[in-house]
Amino acid sequence: MTAALIFEQILNGLQFGLTLFLMAAGLTLVFGVMGLINLAHGSLYMVGAFCCAWITQQTGSFWLGLGGGVLGAAAAGALIEMLVIRRLYDRDHLDQVLATFALILIFSEGTRMVFGSMPLYLNIPEALSGTVALPGVEAYPIYRLFIILAALAVAVLLYLLISKTRLGMRIRAGESDREMIAALGVDIKTLYTIVFALGAAIAGLSGTLVGALRSVQVGMGEPVLILAFVVIVIGGIGSIKGALIGSILIGLVDTLGRIFLPIILKVFMENASANSIGAALSSMLIYLMMAGILAVKPKGLFNAAN
Amino acid sequence: MKKFVSAGVAALLCCTAGVAQAGVKIGMITTLSGGGSTLGIDVRDGFELALKQAGASDVELLVEDDARKPDVAKKLADKFIQKDKVDILTGIIWSNLAMAVVPAATRKGTLYISPNAGPSALAGKACHENYFNVAWQNDNLHEAMGSHATKAGYKKTFILAPNYPAGTDALKGFKRMYKGELAGELFTKLGQDDYAAEIAQIRASGADSVFFFLPGGMGISFMKQYAQSGVEVPVMGPAFSFSQDILPAIGEAALGVANSSQWGKDIESEVNARFVEGFKEAYGRLPSLYASQGYDAANLILSAMKKADVSDKDAFRAALKKADFASVRGDFKFGNNNHPIQDIYVREVVKEEGQVTNKIIGVAIKDHQDVYASNCRMN
Numbered sequence: 001m002t003a004a005l006i007f008e009q010i011l012n013g014l015q016f017g018l019t020l021f022l023m024a025a026g027l028t029l030v031f032g033v034m035g036l037i038n039l040a041h042g043s044l045y046m047v048g049a050f051c052c053a054w055i056t057q058q059t060g061s062f063w064l065g066l067g068g069g070v071l072g073a074a075a076a077g078a079l080i081e082m083l084v085i086r087r088l089y090d091r092d093h094l095d096q097v098l099a100t101f102a103l104i105l106i107f108s109e110g111t112r113m114v115f116g117s118m119p120l121y122l123n124i125p126e127a128l129s130g131t132v133a134l135p136g137v138e139a140y141p142i143y144r145l146f147i148i149l150a151a152l153a154v155a156v157l158l159y160l161l162i163s164k165t166r167l168g169m170r171i172r173a174g175e176s177d178r179e180m181i182a183a184l185g186v187d188i189k190t191l192y193t194i195v196f197a198l199g200a201a202i203a204g205l206s207g208t209l210v211g212a213l214r215s216v217q218v219g220m221g222e223p224v225l226i227l228a229f230v231v232i233v234i235g236g237i238g239s240i241k242g243a244l245i246g247s248i249l250i251g252l253v254d255t256l257g258r259i260f261l262p263i264i265l266k267v268f269m270e271n272a273s274a275n276s277i278g279a280a281l282s283s284m285l286i287y288l289m290m291a292g293i294l295a296v297k298p299k300g301l302f303n304a305a306n
Numbered sequence: 307m308k309k310f311v312s313a314g315v316a317a318l319l320c321c322t323a324g325v326a327q328a329g330v331k332i333g334m335i336t337t338l339s340g341g342g343s344t345l346g347i348d349v350r351d352g353f354e355l356a357l358k359q360a361g362a363s364d365v366e367l368l369v370e371d372d373a374r375k376p377d378v379a380k381k382l383a384d385k386f387i388q389k390d391k392v393d394i395l396t397g398i399i400w401s402n403l404a405m406a407v408v409p410a411a412t413r414k415g416t417l418y419i420s421p422n423a424g425p426s427a428l429a430g431k432a433c434h435e436n437y438f439n440v441a442w443q444n445d446n447l448h449e450a451m452g453s454h455a456t457k458a459g460y461k462k463t464f465i466l467a468p469n470y471p472a473g474t475d476a477l478k479g480f481k482r483m484y485k486g487e488l489a490g491e492l493f494t495k496l497g498q499d500d501y502a503a504e505i506a507q508i509r510a511s512g513a514d515s516v517f518f519f520l521p522g523g524m525g526i527s528f529m530k531q532y533a534q535s536g537v538e539v540p541v542m543g544p545a546f547s548f549s550q551d552i553l554p555a556i557g558e559a560a561l562g563v564a565n566s567s568q569w570g571k572d573i574e575s576e577v578n579a580r581f582v583e584g585f586k587e588a589y590g591r592l593p594s595l596y597a598s599q600g601y602d603a604a605n606l607i608l609s610a611m612k613k614a615d616v617s618d619k620d621a622f623r624a625a626l627k628k629a630d631f632a633s634v635r636g637d638f639k640f641g642n643n644n645h646p647i648q649d650i651y652v653r654e655v656v657k658e659e660g661q662v663t664n665k666i667i668g669v670a671i672k673d674h675q676d677v678y679a680s681n682c683r684m685n
Contacts, residue, residue, distance in 0.1 A: 002510070005506065005507075005510045008506050009503055009506055012502035012503045012506060013503070015502065016500050016502065019500075109339075112339075117339075117343045117344050117347065118344055118551055118552070118554065118555065119523060119526055119552060119554075119555035120555060121554055121555050121556075121557050123530065123557055123559070124534065129534060130534075130536070131534075131535065131536035139509075139535070139536040139537075141502075141531075141534045141535055141536070143534060144502060212530075213500070213527065213530060213531055213534070214499040214500070214523070214526070214527040214530070214531075215499065215522075215523035215526035215527050215530075215555055216555070217341075217523050217526075217555070218341075219340065219341050220499075220523070223497050223499070255502075255503045258494070258495070258503060259503045259504075259506075259507060262492070271491075275491055275492070275493055276469065276474070276493060278493075279469040279492075279493035279494070279495070280469060282495075283469070283495045
């Protein structure tokens with residue numbers, strides 16, 4: 001166990017966390033502004049990945065696919081907002097959960113009808129394949145660095161959008177007082193559609209970026225969605241800053257836990273049981289952390305309502 | 307529900323068979339929707355192809371989707387047995403579903419022919435005269451890879467699998483036949499799809515080879531990320547991560563990987579050529595090992611029907627146990643526990659005619675029988 005390996009694993013944890021951030025950002029944005037629990041967020045992630053894989057296959061260009069994935073997810077988001085989600089804002093959370101769960105099933109079966117149940121092929125572009133040497137790490141995949149940079153760029157852009165632009169001002173106003181902003185003559189319907197489409201676009205971006213590294217298949221969004229919910233609960237529901245900190249925390253704890261826990265346990269017990277107990281413990285670790293944080297801060301680290 | 311009654315040359319069948327047939331009713335419970343549905347679809351398609359090619363008009367096949375849920379599979383089995391009064395059940399892909407269905411069904415006197423799942427319990431103490439596995443016992447392909455690793459001269463293999471029963475069994479199976487040292491052993495989370503941390507450990511371990519069992523999307527993710535990581539150590543695994551249903555999604559990242567299978571589309575025999583060509587023509591894609599298992603399951607049943615009437619359970623069982631059919635994999639016979647004794651091959655992932663597929667490069671183990679057979683009291 002060298003310092004270089006520990007550094008590399010921290011980098012891996014950071015990268016994993018930032019991919020989670022892309023999912024959690026849209027989720028927390030939609031909840032913060034509209035008060036909506038959107039289980040179908042994972043489906044928008046899947047839509048992005050499938051659009052990207054399909055366009056990349058047709059055109060041979062990953063970059064066109066990337067653009068298509070983001071736009072496709074945004075369009076799907078805007079569409080379901082106008083058709084379904086719009087009717088849910090005034091309902092309670094149970095209705096929202098039921099309706100968006102139905103959307104998951106519709107998206108999954110719809111995708112299967114169009115693309116079949118076999119996973120699609122999507123690989124990373126030639127320009128970003130291969131590895132690069134970093135200080136202390138002999139070879140780190142370029143594409144993973146690209147994901148880190150892309151996610152950080154999204155975080156910065158979101159910050160600028162929300163704190164410096166007119167749209168951002170309206171979003172913040174909508175968060176703190178829905179009725180007042182409507183009374184001031186802001187078209188709240190369009191604002192909500194834009195926010196929802198923005199959240200969907202970030203989910204789509206996440207789907208395309210991650211889809212190239214993982215498998216593009218029906219149901220790919222749900223495991224990520226569960227982690228994204230853990231992130232926003234830890235970070236404080238509705239807070240973009242909380243989502244960023246929460247996702248990096250989860251990424252680091254999960255990655256370092258699953259590698260180093262079995263190694264640490266081997267000091268105390270024999271190999272075989274250290275392996276299985278370590279694996280079992282590390283898969284619980286993020287939920288233990290969530291429980292710990294909620295015990296101290298019941299509303300998460302950065303609660304937007306405060 | 308899909309009802310499949312194949313029309314065909316009934317007269318021809320009756321004359322070559324010599325035994326008057328009342329017809330056989332088969333209930334297939336398999337996974338046709340949700341995660342892992344490609345496996346069930348291939349088993350079903352292979353099974354139906356065999357019936358169609360045989361022109362078996364006296365077979366009635368009922369197919370139902372279990373959605374990979376044990377409770378659904380259980381309900382379907384009860385419906386098939388009580389309402390439809392099927393003679394034979396088949397089709398289950400997953401071991402946990404098989405454990406929910408098979409023991410109760412075989413105890414009630416229904417025959418069960420497994421085209422995939424082969425949990426160790428059903429091969430050992432809980433073996434049953436009404437249960438036949440026409441694919442493999444779960445450990446077989448992993449054991450074959452362990453034997454291959456030893457023969458290939460690997461001294462430090464890094465092994466990993468998800469932390470669930472089939473994963474721990476896989477690593478156990480590999481270690482049973484592998485004589486070298488382990489560079490490391492890791493259990494990953496079931497459903498995990500980011501392997502950066504594991505790949506970094508592999509690189510740091512100084513391993514000379516990697517064995518992994520990561521079925522479905524997990525394997526696709528691992529292979530894509532491994533190919534990008536710059537780690538040059540050779541990779542091997544059971545056929546489940548390199549079967550024809552997922553190879554197109556991994557693409558060229560899988561080229562050169564050794565994997566173990568009891569079947570390959572390039573096995574030279576008349577029946578295999580007929581299967582592979584027939585499958586391509588009927589469904590427009592290459593068959594996977596799951597399709598070959600479905601095909602063999604149907605042919606096993608057809609072979610028994612020629613020898614005995616299904617209403618005479620003892621005679622029909624004896625006819626099944628003889629396994630007097632031409633398997634697409636070559637030599638095939640049942641051991642005392644009604645599980646296969648067969649050769650297991652090593653295949654390599656290659657590119658042929660623009661498609662990523664498998665080519666057999668050797669035999670990993672000859673006439674291999676599972677280790678649980680000795681715990682089974684049947685003979």
